[in-house]
Amino acid sequence: MTHIAFIGVGNMGGPMARNLLKASERVTAFDLSAEALEPLVGAGAAKASTVNDAVKDADVVITMLPAGQHVRSVYLDNGILGAGKKGALLIDSSTIDVDSARAVHAAAEKAGFDFLDAPVSGGTGGAEAGTLAFMCGGSEKAFGRAQPVLEKMGKRIVHAGGPGAGQAAKICNNMLLAISMIGTCEAFVLGEKLGLDPQKLFDIMSAASGQCWSLTTYCPVPGPVPASPANRAYSGGFATALMLKDLKLSQTAAQSAGAVTPLGAEAAQLYSLFANQGRANVDFSGIIEMLRGIR
Secondary structure (H helix, E strand, O other): OOEEEEEOOOOOHHHHHHHHHHOOOEEEEEOOOHHHHHHHHHOOOEEOOOHHHHHOOOOEEEEOOOOHHHHHHHHHOOOHHHHOOOOOEEEEOOOOOHHHHHHHHHHHHHOOOEEEEOOEEOHHHHHHHOOEEEEEEOOHHHHHHHHHHHOOOEEEEEEEEOOOHHHHHHHHHHHHHHHHHHHHHHHHHHHHHOOOOHHHHHHHHOOOOOOOHHHHOOOOOOOOOOOOHHHHOOOOOOEHHHHHHHHHHHHHHHHHHOOOOHHHHHHHHHHHHHHHHHHOOOEHHHHHHHHOOOO
């Protein structure tokens, strides 16, 4: 049994930690929200009063936090790197900026820890089902140590490269997802205006050159894909605020790297407009309503 400290057990971290408990691992959890901790403690996790208390005896530390500044603070500011058990494996599954990930990598290496940036794809459904995809950045050694742990929470574990590569892969993927979702929504809006039945248009596009994940797995109109959030008034799923966060990260990275991403920039503008209409907590596929002119 591995002793795992899990820091940040909200909508994503909570179900991920529960899957570790189901795999008979020993989990000590910390979160600023007592409400987030309650169901995990009820499932068998130990509750820590501070981050440092959670990690002091842990063999593996996993963090799932909102942004780069939180990750830097938890690891660097008299945090995990000072309080963690020597030789512990550190895994950050937050989605953050590449520069922050690389800064923590460097500090962890200097302190003698193996560190992996391992953001996830698959949303809350994947976290619950244990089917997440992990995009990992770090040394071969760190990846090899982390893989058996990550396999208890996900189905696809990919080593993307060195420090920060996991974060880079995640923001590239989500920029493409945002662009493809907007394109899929535009196609349905145009089809509606031209009098096409959405189901028939889906049947055509899903078997033609326009086929993509945003269409066949996450269709933004009700009916064709029963599991998509469109059938639940765009509740649940992947919130617009989270998609906008990833798009902003992609544009910051593009500027830093000198990459030209005009469609990514436009997608960020459109999702910012949608979020500012009071739709930040709506699933990102709900942007079809804005494109129809519906608030």
